[in-house]
Amino acid sequence: MQFVPEPPDALPEVTRSLHRAIGLLRLLASHTRIGWRLSDLAEHTDLDPATVHRLLQSLVREGLATRVPGSRHYTIGPLAFGLGLAAAPYFDLGRLAHARLAAAAQALRGTLFLKMRSGVESVCLARHDGVGPVASLMLDVGGRRPLCLTAGGVAMLLHLPRAEQARIEADNRRTISRQGAQRWRGARQMLLRSRPLGYASNRGDIAAGICAIGVPLMAGDGSPVASLTLALAGALSDTQADDLAACLREQAEGIAPLLASLRL
DSSP states (O other): OOOOOOOOOGHHHHHHHHHHHHHHHHHHHHOTTTTEHHHHHHHHOOOOOOHHHHHHHHHHHTTTTTETTTTSSSOOOHHHHHHHHHHHHOHHHHTTTHEEEEHHHHHHHHEEEEEEEEETEEEEEEETTTTTTTTTTTOOTEEEGGGGGGHHHHHHHTTSSSHHHHHHHHHHHHHHHOHHHHHHHHHHHHHHHHHHTSSEEEEEESSSEEEEEEEEEETTTTEEEEEEEEEEEEEOOOHHHHOOOOOOHHHHHHHGGGGSSSSO
């Protein structure tokens, strides 16, 4: 079952602190390499710095957040790791599909991502570098991104009901626009190109010189719960993009039966 957070205004006052703390955890999990400054967290959550500081200190005390050594940045904490270990056998599609994904990345000579939908975001479950890591691809396992910002997210978004797509686009636009208007224009361009194709097509829209093709993995009820993305350095022709989408769909069809063993 897909979890979609309720808007803060729809929550009783007594649960708003919990909602805000979970929002901070989602942000902390989105950039784990360098972490977040308190001021940046406040800006992205529209909370005052004093509130963010209070919530962060509570999360640190509980082990859900931690300070990055030698910096003033915060990131996800050790308790989050322990909780993830307990959940992994029931949600870790990347582990079940590891051998197949690694072989596909080598054959397609690109970086292959397996992502899962988490509300209005996608979470990276697996990354396989078929020809060595691409320096500009900063998404690691566990990283979170708005659905509209990556080909894997768009691949899932395209197969949702149109009303739900519109709600997610509005939410993502607010989030992505904080990174600059050009960032949202790139995401919007990818969306407009992808809709008539039926698969996600990123032709350097987000990062210059990086193309990506994405297709969904569908659950038994027809909902898009995960996706496969192939990222490549350089340009793609329309024919190459269509061919790669066909290859990814074949891989997705081979992995989709594994979804039945998970608690999705």
